[in-house]
Each structure stands twice: as C-alpha cells, then as structure tokens.
Amino acid sequence: MWEKFDTNNDKFYDEILSKAKIKLPEIVKSDQRFVIPDVESNVEGNRTFFRNFKDLVTTINRSGSHVLKFFTNEIGTSGSVEGNRAIFQGKHSKTQLTKLLERYVNDYLLCPECSKPETHFITQNRVELMKCDACGSRSAIRSLN
Numbered sequence: 571m572w573e574k575f576d577t578n579n580d581k582f583y584d585e586i587l588s589k590a591k592i593k594l595p596e597i598v599k600s601d602q603r604f605v606i607p608d609v610e611s612n613v614e615g616n617r618t619f620f621r622n623f624k625d626l627v628t629t630i631n632r633s634g635s636h637v638l639k640f641f642t643n644e645i646g647t648s649g650s651v652e653g654n655r656a657i658f659q660g661k662h663s664k665t666q667l668t669k670l671l672e673r674y675v676n677d678y679l680l681c682p683e684c685s686k687p688e689t690h691f692i693t694q695n696r697v698e699l700m701k702c703d704a705c706g707s708r709s710a711i712r713s714l715n
C-alpha cells in the first residue's frame with residue numbers, strides 16, 4: 571500500500587517538474603527584450619536639450635557622467651547635465667540622439683552573451699569590464715576617454 575502511494579507521488583512530482591520545464595522558456599523569452607526609453611529632446615538656439623536624460627540614466631542604471639561622456643564623444647561636442655536635462659552644444663536631432671542611445675545600450679548595457687540588461691561595470695587588473703548578473707559572464711568594454 572505505502573509503496574504504491576510513493577510511486578504515485580513520484581509520478582505526480584515528475585509531472586509538475588516537466589510542466590515547470592515546459593513553462594520556463596516562455597518566461598526567459600518574455601523578459602529578454604529590453605525596451606529602450608524614448609528620447610525627449612528639443613533644440614533651442616544653438617543648443618540641444620535632452621530633457622529626460624536623468625530619468626533615462628536611472629532606468630538603465632548607469633552613471634550620468636558615463637552616459638554624458640559617451641554622447642559628447644560620439645557627437646563631438648561639449649555637454650553638461652542640469653537637473654533632469656543634458657545640454658549639448660549644437661543642433662542635434664532626436665533621431666541622432668536615439669541612435670546613440672541604442673548604441674550605448676548595445677555597447678554598455680546589454681550582455682553580449684545573453685542580451686540581458688542586468689549588468690554592471692567592474693574593474694579587474696585596471697581593466698574595466700562589464701559583468702552580467704544574469705549569466706555571470708564578463709566582457710570587455712571600450713573605455714571612454
């Protein structure tokens with residue numbers, strides 16, 4: 571009697587386990603795609619205002635100075651942060667800023683191994699690396715001068 575009960579029980583757990591395994595890829599798939607926030611910007615005179623800069627930096631969990639440096643390097647201009655905004659010298663379209671943001675996210679946020687955004691920078695032997703909290707991989711990143 572007891573033996574029979576145990577056997578049934580094992581089967582029951584096997585069933586739960588196989589159902590859990592089937593469900594897993596769906597979960598992985600659903601949170602894999604990172605949605606890049608929209609850039610809110612406008613040009614005033616000869617300056618460009620990236621209005622939701624600070625919100626964006628908070629969303630992607632990166633330092634404002636690092637993101638600013640990337641943008642000013644890529645645009646080839648100077649810039650500063652004032653409150654929630656980043657201000658760049660010169661006129662730059664929202665399309666241009668969005669493309670740069672996409673590049674930043676690809677180069678400095680998404681893990682090259684698993685494409686997840688749960689990453690942070692670490693310094694190892696004076697080399698800056700990006701470590702992924704999701705899969706544990708470490709990857710080289712281009713340093714910003």
Ligand SMILES: [Zn+2]
Nearest residue numbers: 681684702705
């Ligand atoms: Zn990863």
